[in-house]
Amino acid sequence: MLHQYQMNGYSIVLDVYSGAVHVVDEVAYDVIARLGKSSPDEIVAALAEKYADRPEVTPDEIRACLDEVEALRAAGQLDSPDPYAAAADRFQRRPGVVKALCLHVAHTCNLDCSYCFASQGKYHGARALMSFDVGKQALDFLVAKSGDRVNLEVDFFGGEPLMNWDVVKRLVAYARSIEAETHKKFRFTLTTNGVLVDDEVIDFANREMHNVVMSIDGRKFVHDRFRVDCAGNGSYDRVVPKFQKFAAARGDREYYVRGTYTHYNTDFTADLLHLADLGFDRLAMEPVVCPPGDPCALTDDDLPVLLAQYEALATEMHARERAGRPFTFYHYMLDLAHGPCIYKRIAGCGAGTEYLAVTPTGDLYPCHQFVGEPRFRLGDVWQGVTDRALTDEFARCNVYARPACADCWARLYCSGGCAANAYHASGSITGAYEYGCKLFRKRLECAVWLQVAARYAPDGAPRDSAETT
Amino acid sequence: MKHIQTLETRDLPKSAVTGGCGECQTSCQSACKTSCGVANQTCEHKNED
Numbered sequence: 027m028l029h030q031y032q033m034n035g036y037s038i039v040l041d042v043y044s045g046a047v048h049v050v051d052e053v054a055y056d057v058i059a060r061l062g063k064s065s066p067d068e069i070v071a072a073l074a075e076k077y078a079d080r081p082e083v084t085p086d087e088i089r090a091c092l093d094e095v096e097a098l099r100a101a102g103q104l105d106s107p108d109p110y111a112a113a114a115d116r117f118q119r120r121p122g123v124v125k126a127l128c129l130h131v132a133h134t135c136n137l138d139c140s141y142c143f144a145s146q147g148k149y150h151g152a153r154a155l156m157s158f159d160v161g162k163q164a165l166d167f168l169v170a171k172s173g174d175r176v177n178l179e180v181d182f183f184g185g186e187p188l189m190n191w192d193v194v195k196r197l198v199a200y201a202r203s204i205e206a207e208t209h210k211k212f213r214f215t216l217t218t219n220g221v222l223v224d225d226e227v228i229d230f231a232n233r234e235m236h237n238v239v240m241s242i243d244g245r246k247f248v249h250d251r252f253r254v255d256c257a258g259n260g261s262y263d264r265v266v267p268k269f270q271k272f273a274a275a276r277g278d279r280e281y282y283v284r285g286t287y288t289h290y291n292t293d294f295t296a297d298l299l300h301l302a303d304l305g306f307d308r309l310a311m312e313p314v315v316c317p318p319g320d321p322c323a324l325t326d327d328d329l330p331v332l333l334a335q336y337e338a339l340a341t342e343m344h345a346r347e348r349a350g351r352p353f354t355f356y357h358y359m360l361d362l363a364h365g366p367c368i369y370k371r372i373a374g375c376g377a378g379t380e381y382l383a384v385t386p387t388g389d390l391y392p393c394h395q396f397v398g399e400p401r402f403r404l405g406d407v408w409q410g411v412t413d414r415a416l417t418d419e420f421a422r423c424n425v426y427a428r429p430a431c432a433d434c435w436a437r438l439y440c441s442g443g444c445a446a447n448a449y450h451a452s453g454s455i456t457g458a459y460e461y462g463c464k465l466f467r468k469r470l471e472c473a474v475w476l477q478v479a480a481r482y483a484p485d486g487a488p489r490d491s492a493e494t495t
Numbered sequence: 496m497k498h499i500q501t502l503e504t505r506d507l508p509k510s511a512v513t514g515g516c517g518e519c520q521t522s523c524q525s526a527c528k529t530s531c532g533v534a535n536q537t538c539e540h541k542n543e544d
Contacts, residue, residue, distance in 0.1 A: 039499075043507065043508070044504075044506070044507055044508065045504045045505055045506065045507040046501060046502075046504055047501070047502040047504055048499050048500065048501050048502070049499075049500045049502070050498060050499045050500075051498045051499075053498055054498035054499050057498075090498075091498040091499075094497070094498050094499050095499070098499065098501070102508070103501060106508075109508050109511070110511070117511075117515075123517070125517065125521065126521035128523075143529070175517055175518060176518060177518050177520075177539070179520065179521055213520075217528070239528075284527075284528075286529075310527060312527055312528070312529045313529070315529050356527060356535060357527075357532075357535060358535075359535035360534055360535060361535075361537050361538075361541070362502055362503065362504040362505065363503045363504060363505055364505060364537055364538050364541035365504075365505050365534065365536065365537065365538065366514075366519060366533050366534075366536045366537075366538060367505075367507075367510035367511075367513070367514020367515060367538060368507045368508070368510045368511045368514060369510075369511070369514050369515035369517075370514070370519060370522075370533050370536065371507070371533055374522070374533065375521065375522040375523050375533070376521050376522070377523070380517070380521065381521045381523065393523060394523075394528065395528075395529070438507070439532055439533065439534035440532035440533065440534065441522075441532060441533040443532065444523075444529065447529070466532060470532075470534060473534065473535070477502065478502065481502060482500060486497075486500055488500075
């Protein structure tokens with residue numbers, strides 16, 4: 027399967043099953059578009075006619091281009107067959123090994139954001155804080171179920187996890203105390219709205235947190251539209267200076283400033299550039315998750331605007347990169363040479379199998395997005411996963427199990443996407459959230475374009491590596 | 496005249512043999528929490544190549 031597209035003067039071809047990425051000239055772009063539809067002689071005749079006003083595009087030159095195409099086909103880098111479908115089961119998750127937990131240490135929040143998918147941190151239930159004993163049992167459960175996995179991930183999530191900060195610190199200390207004897211390494215992530223960030227939080231997080239996710243939506247009027255306290259006051263002025271200090275103190279450690287965009291700010295690129303101009307250089311921005319009828323829900327009319335925004339963002343990021351002012355956007359991170367192996371690309375996010383969410387009372391769910399939906403309760407941290415049928419359902423939920431993905435060129439990049447989004451949109455975890463798919467495909471085109479544009483000029487000439495640093 | 500430039504990418508069929516250790520980061524743990532894919536993840540063994 028091939029996907030070809032043009033963006034900002036570049037012609038790009040993705041070979042889906044080999045993972046190869048090609049930047050091609052106009053003639054090769056036209057040749058590849060005719061593969062399998064016309065004979066070589068027909069292609070030569072058609073393109074000789076199309077390029078009759080370009081003397082350098084002779085029939086011999088078109089045949090030379092066809093030879094290049096054939097060489098790539100022979101090398102398995104163009105129009106390569108699908109070698110995975112027959113053995114897709116081999117790539118699916120194996121139920122029983124857990125390597126990541128989303129610990130909901132606080133089902134409560136000190137902000138009252140109306141767009142919150144977690145219903146102001148309560149996940150449609152009662153306000154609650156996780157006790158140390160429940161958290162400790164969750165960590166013991168994780169270690170016991172992690173098999174031979176060494177790297178274990180724990181995300182302190184909520185609600186607002188800093189409202190249960192002492193328990194967070196005690197759980198980190200407990201985890202560190204058992205690393206040597208269990209031969210495990212814990213990687214912690216803290217996701218926070220910033221209200222309770224202070225020097226002590228920053229110091230502790232910089233010692234112990236592998237990653238910190240700071241929630242901010244962008245421009246002040248955008249952020250303060252939703253991210254308000256219980257009295258209705260916006261939180262922008264309170265959290266931005268704290269996050270700036272926090273991000274600066276992270277040094278080389280990982281962090282993301284992460285926002286949500288809604289129907290009210292479909293020009294979200296302005297928010298990302300605002301965040302970059304505030305000094306943040308690792309950015310994420312996600313489409314809102316909410317029911318279709320909600321006023322902040324994204325609409326069909328918003329879609330072309332959003333697609334154009336992603337393209338504008340990529341263009342601006344490329345310009346800033348070349349001007350020596352780069353920033354990272356989460357969805358445009360793409361390590362073409364060292365990206366995920368085919369197992370991960372087929373098996374997906376691991377929700378419900380190797381990745382589980384834990385509520386303050388110790389209940390297990392497939393991921394944070396399913397918390398509070400009784401049908402998706404998997405068990406608890408004492409008994410483990412008791413709903414075997416449900417975890418098996420998630421284990422089978424690989425990209426080849428999703429009918430809507432069968433003809434999609436992006437499926438080995440998105441791995442079928444978010445099971446929760448699919449469920450909420452289609453009623454099935456193997457369904458599809460087509461709106462999100464359209465956004466994903468556009469983001470991926472932009473991400474690949476950034477990789478191409480960093481290496482080649484629009485005419486295909488390699489860029490001087492010194493020039494592109 | 497060369498018409499096609501090929502970027503260096505991971506050989507996916509080959510990774511069916513060498514991959515699958517499961518040590519890499521869980522997709523949704525890094526930043527998004529709502530619209531994850533796997534493309535922007537990195538192999539845990541990238542420095543061993």
